[in-house]
Amino acid sequence: MYFFHKDKRKKVCIRDKKDKEIFYIIRFNKKEGLLSMFFKTMAYVEFAEEKGYIPIIDMKNYPTMYTQNENNGWENFFSQPNNLDIDLKEIYTNKNYIVSGFEDNPNVFINSSLFGGYFASNYFNNIQKKHFIESHFMLNGEIYKMIEEEMKQIDIKNKLGVFIRGTDYTSLKPKSHPIQPTFDVLKNKIDDFIFKYREIDGIYLVTEDLKLYQQFKEAYGDFITMSYESNLIEYKGGQLLYSTLKNKDKVLQGREYLVRIxxxxxxxYLITSITNGSVCALAFNGDQYKDTYIFDLGLY
Incomplete structure (x- = not known):
C-alpha cells in the first residue's frame, strides 16, 4: 500500500494490526553524499523513536553510490541504529514497516529537536548530538583501524583543525548552500588563533581542493598536515564534483573522508566553514574544542 501526498508516495505494509512493532525503513537518493545522509539519518532515527517505530537504514534494496555487490551500503560505515542485527528480507516478508520518502519530510526535518532543519543553521547543541550519536551507532571496524593508523602518523591533540570546501562549491556557488570564505579571509583568522594560542603545533587541514591545499602549503609549509593527500582534486570547473568522481571507489572515498572528519x-581548536562535514565534526566533538570559529556568511 502507498500513501500519496501531492507527487510523493510512501510505502506502508501493515500485516498484523495487533502487532505494534513497526519498522521505519530509511532510504536515500543515489547521488547523496555520505555525511548528508548521516545528518539526515540522525533526524530520521530521532523521529522514528518518537513515534515508537524501530529505525533501520536500507541501502541494499534502495542502493546509493556506497552500495557494492548488493550489500547494505550503510554498513560500510556505521552500525544499524541501536546496533541491531536485522535481516532486511525478514522485515519485508513478515514484519510491519513504513518506508521513508526520498523527500525531506517536514515532520522530520522541522520538528526534530536535535537534527531537524537545514544543516547550515543547525550546528549547535553538540553535546546532546554527540551523546545521541554514540548511544545509537558504532563506526565500522575498518574505519576504527584507519583512524588508529592515521593517529599513529599525526599527533592531533594540539592541532588547529581547519575545514574549507572548494572545487564546485565555490565555482558553481550552489543556490541556498553556505558561502565559503576566501583563502585570505581564512588565513587571517588562522593567524589570529596561532598568535593567541601558542601551544598550537600545526594545522590539520581538511579540503578536497588541490589549489587551496597548495595555497596553504605556500603560506604555512610543514605546519600543514593532511590525511590522504592523493585524494586532492585539481578542479577544472564547470561541472558538479560528483560527475568527475563517478569512476572511483566510493566506499573507500567515503571511509577516508569520514576518517578525516x-x-x-x-x-x-577548529576554524571552519559550514558544510555537512563541518556540522558532523562539531557533533562528533561535542563542544570539546578549546576554541572554535565558524564562518557563517549566509547562503549563495
Missing part, C-alpha cells in the same frame, strides 16, 4: 573532531 573524525580526526578533525579530535583537534584542540
Amino acid at each position: 573524525m580526526l578533525l573532531s579530535k583537534c584542540r
Whole structure:
C-alpha cells in the first residue's frame, strides 16, 4: 500500500494490526553524499523513536553510490541504529514497516529537536548530538583501524583543525548552500588563533581542493598536515564534483573522508566553514574544542 501526498508516495505494509512493532525503513537518493545522509539519518532515527517505530537504514534494496555487490551500503560505515542485527528480507516478508520518502519530510526535518532543519543553521547543541550519536551507532571496524593508523602518523591533540570546501562549491556557488570564505579571509583568522594560542603545533587541514591545499602549503609549509593527500582534486570547473568522481571507489572515498572528519573532531581548536562535514565534526566533538570559529556568511 502507498500513501500519496501531492507527487510523493510512501510505502506502508501493515500485516498484523495487533502487532505494534513497526519498522521505519530509511532510504536515500543515489547521488547523496555520505555525511548528508548521516545528518539526515540522525533526524530520521530521532523521529522514528518518537513515534515508537524501530529505525533501520536500507541501502541494499534502495542502493546509493556506497552500495557494492548488493550489500547494505550503510554498513560500510556505521552500525544499524541501536546496533541491531536485522535481516532486511525478514522485515519485508513478515514484519510491519513504513518506508521513508526520498523527500525531506517536514515532520522530520522541522520538528526534530536535535537534527531537524537545514544543516547550515543547525550546528549547535553538540553535546546532546554527540551523546545521541554514540548511544545509537558504532563506526565500522575498518574505519576504527584507519583512524588508529592515521593517529599513529599525526599527533592531533594540539592541532588547529581547519575545514574549507572548494572545487564546485565555490565555482558553481550552489543556490541556498553556505558561502565559503576566501583563502585570505581564512588565513587571517588562522593567524589570529596561532598568535593567541601558542601551544598550537600545526594545522590539520581538511579540503578536497588541490589549489587551496597548495595555497596553504605556500603560506604555512610543514605546519600543514593532511590525511590522504592523493585524494586532492585539481578542479577544472564547470561541472558538479560528483560527475568527475563517478569512476572511483566510493566506499573507500567515503571511509577516508569520514576518517578525516573524525580526526578533525579530535583537534584542540577548529576554524571552519559550514558544510555537512563541518556540522558532523562539531557533533562528533561535542563542544570539546578549546576554541572554535565558524564562518557563517549566509547562503549563495
